[in-house]
Amino acid sequence: xxxxxxxxxxxxxxxxxxxxxxxxxxxxxxxxxxxxxxxxxxxxxxxxxxxxxxxxxxxxxxxxxxxxxxxxxxxxxxxxxxxxxxxxxxxxxxxxxxxxxxxxxxxxxxxxxxxxxxxxxxxxxxxxxxxxxxxxxxxxxxxxxxxxxxxxxxxxxxxxxxxxxxxxxxxxxxxxxxxxxxxxxxxxxxxxxxxxxxxxxxxxxxxxxxxxxxxxxxxxxxxxxxxxxxxxxxxxxxxxxxxxxxxxxxxxxxxxxxxxxxxxxxxxxxxxxxxxxxxxx
Amino acid sequence: xxxxxxxxxxxxxxxxxxxxxxxxxxxxxxxxxxxxxxxxxxxxxxxxxxxxxxxxxxxxxxxxxxxxxxxxxxxxxxxxxxxxxxxxxxxxxxxxxxxxxxxxxxxxxxxxxxxxxxxxxxxxxxxxxxxxxxxxxxxxxxxxxxxxxxxxxxxxxxxxxxxxxxxxxxxxxxxxxxxxxxxxxxxxxxxxxxxxxxxxxxxxxxxxxxxxxxxxxxxxxxxxxxxxxxxxxxxxxxxxxxxxxxxxxxxxxxxxxxxxxxxxxxxxxxxxxxxxxxxxxxxxxxxxxxxxxxxxxxxxxxxxxxxxxxxxxxxxxxxxxxxxxxxxxxx
Ligand SMILES: Nc1ncnc2c1ncn2[C@@H]1O[C@H](COP(=O)(O)OP(=O)(O)OP(=O)(O)O)[C@@H](O)[C@H]1O
Ligand SMILES: [Mg+2]
Numbered sequence: 001x002x003x004x005x006x007x008x009x010x011x012x013x014x015x016x017x018x019x020x021x022x023x024x025x026x027x028x029x030x031x032x033x034x035x036x037x038x039x040x041x042x043x044x045x046x047x048x049x050x051x052x053x054x055x056x057x058x059x060x061x062x063x064x065x066x067x068x069x070x071x072x073x074x075x076x077x078x079x080x081x082x083x084x085x086x087x088x089x090x091x092x093x094x095x096x097x098x099x100x101x102x103x104x105x106x107x108x109x110x111x112x113x114x115x116x117x118x119x120x121x122x123x124x125x126x127x128x129x130x131x132x133x134x135x136x137x138x139x140x141x142x143x144x145x146x147x148x149x150x151x152x153x154x155x156x157x158x159x160x161x162x163x164x165x166x167x168x169x170x171x172x173x174x175x176x177x178x179x180x181x182x183x184x185x186x187x188x189x190x191x192x193x194x195x196x197x198x199x200x201x202x203x204x205x206x207x208x209x210x211x212x213x214x215x216x217x218x219x220x221x222x223x224x225x226x227x228x229x230x231x232x233x234x235x236x237x238x239x240x241x242x243x244x245x246x247x248x249x250x251x252x253x254x255x256x257x258x259x260x261x262x263x264x265x266x267x268x269x270x271x272x273x274x275x276x277x278x279x280x281x
Numbered sequence: 282x283x284x285x286x287x288x289x290x291x292x293x294x295x296x297x298x299x300x301x302x303x304x305x306x307x308x309x310x311x312x313x314x315x316x317x318x319x320x321x322x323x324x325x326x327x328x329x330x331x332x333x334x335x336x337x338x339x340x341x342x343x344x345x346x347x348x349x350x351x352x353x354x355x356x357x358x359x360x361x362x363x364x365x366x367x368x369x370x371x372x373x374x375x376x377x378x379x380x381x382x383x384x385x386x387x388x389x390x391x392x393x394x395x396x397x398x399x400x401x402x403x404x405x406x407x408x409x410x411x412x413x414x415x416x417x418x419x420x421x422x423x424x425x426x427x428x429x430x431x432x433x434x435x436x437x438x439x440x441x442x443x444x445x446x447x448x449x450x451x452x453x454x455x456x457x458x459x460x461x462x463x464x465x466x467x468x469x470x471x472x473x474x475x476x477x478x479x480x481x482x483x484x485x486x487x488x489x490x491x492x493x494x495x496x497x498x499x500x501x502x503x504x505x506x507x508x509x510x511x512x513x514x515x516x517x518x519x520x521x522x523x524x525x526x527x528x529x530x531x532x533x534x535x536x537x538x539x540x541x542x543x544x545x546x547x548x549x550x551x552x553x554x555x556x557x558x559x560x561x562x563x564x565x566x567x568x569x570x571x572x573x574x575x576x577x578x579x580x581x582x583x584x585x586x587x588x589x590x591x592x593x594x595x596x597x598x599x600x601x602x603x604x605x606x607x608x609x610x611x612x
Contacts, residue, residue: 071476092475093475094475094477102476102478105472109472109473111470111473114462114469123477125477130459132460136454138454141458
């Protein structure tokens, strides 16, 4: 839970689709079908600004697909959604990122034949040197590049990747790639960060430091929406939890509420008998 | 033997080497840096070649006046290819470019526009004006060991190598910049680049245009050097030899196309010259049941093909590539 004195979630009814005091993201009737399968069917959801919201649910619930729709990496069959009040359903993926909505991928997308530091630098926005006309003239972008590099180095240190600075990203381990992708997304300095299973494959010692970092993002005024199966993480850092099952949002509420919710338990047990729900209860 | 080596050395820096080198610099921008599968570099070269020959021969333009035509027409060709395909999966670009290059070649071959394109004979009467642009210091041409180079060819070689230098410096300065970094990120994973706010479509289009224009200058040099713009110069093998040169020199290296083209044309000229010497009926001769003067050029391609296969197996990174970099999965 948050340490803030004023809790924006105070007094909210924990029901699916409940209105938030200051939503940064609002989605309505979003549907995505794959043939006969309705992968996502969300009636209404609001994500509170400057909070940490967890999106949980059994495998195949539609969490990743919903992320893809919101960031326009996939096209919805129907529905509308708005980020900061701006309709987003017609926006292209790179524009969504520029508007302040940056996501990571469940299956990491490290740029193998770029070095770790180059991966990081790529994330910075508004680079003068990314314009064809200024690119050939190094003196026009050298200072900015130096500033970007020092910001990248600070993040790499935070993510315990500084010793890999000049290695090709393709030589990183699975967990290191996850870390690199998250660090790279932060280089964009987005208003809202969407993380798809950021802790999968990350070692427990580092996990704690990353959790602190995610909390730090909130302290900086950013909004975090993350998908995670690790219930310890969900409990420790999220202010609000949204539960998806079979494409729909079946429950939302503060983390304490979700553990005791019968529908949630049913969804997990019904969909996957052998899922470890000890952590939920 | 010294004649053979001399011929081979000239081949390494001659007109064909320059033309293919330029085409390879362009293709390296497409394929080596951006990961675009352009199988129609012959089409870009054709556009460049005819953009020089047609205005000079049909409308009496000067050589220099055709430079903007080369740039604009190849850029338009790139836009036409890119707009429908660059949003799709990369294989679509491959299909469309190979088809478009063939269509262009067939268009200039049809008898219908013989007055403008020269049909299958091509355009062969446009070099008088270029002859007049030869600067004084090349009046005698020059000799390269045992090869005497005519003033005209010497002049085209000077222009060609200037272009190679110019474009290599341009590519080098672009690829070390953040702009080049975006291209390389697109080569690795388009969606990752998108998720970081890069307009992937615009970058791919710019890359296609840039590499296409450079390739078009390759075609222009070829046409000027051969004193002929003919469809046979721009068959699909033009594209595949250009790929071979890019791979040979090292994919995604600035000097790759230069080294690749020089080595490639050295080998071609060397085997050509050697096999000609061994089948000419004087001195040492190969037994005629192996080969004779009528079929040795087939053997040349067999040697080159075998050599390339060995290279790919034992040095997949090319001569100057970084083995470590190439060892990672592209996916
Ligand atoms: N491209 C696709 N084509 C067809 N079906 C798909 C596609 N992508 C996802 N699906 C289906 O949509 C459903 C939701 O998948 P999604 O990846 O969103 O689940 P998830 O909640 O992220 O699961 P996990 O926790 O395992 O990552 C699944 O049933 C999946 O099979
Ligand atoms: Mg998923």
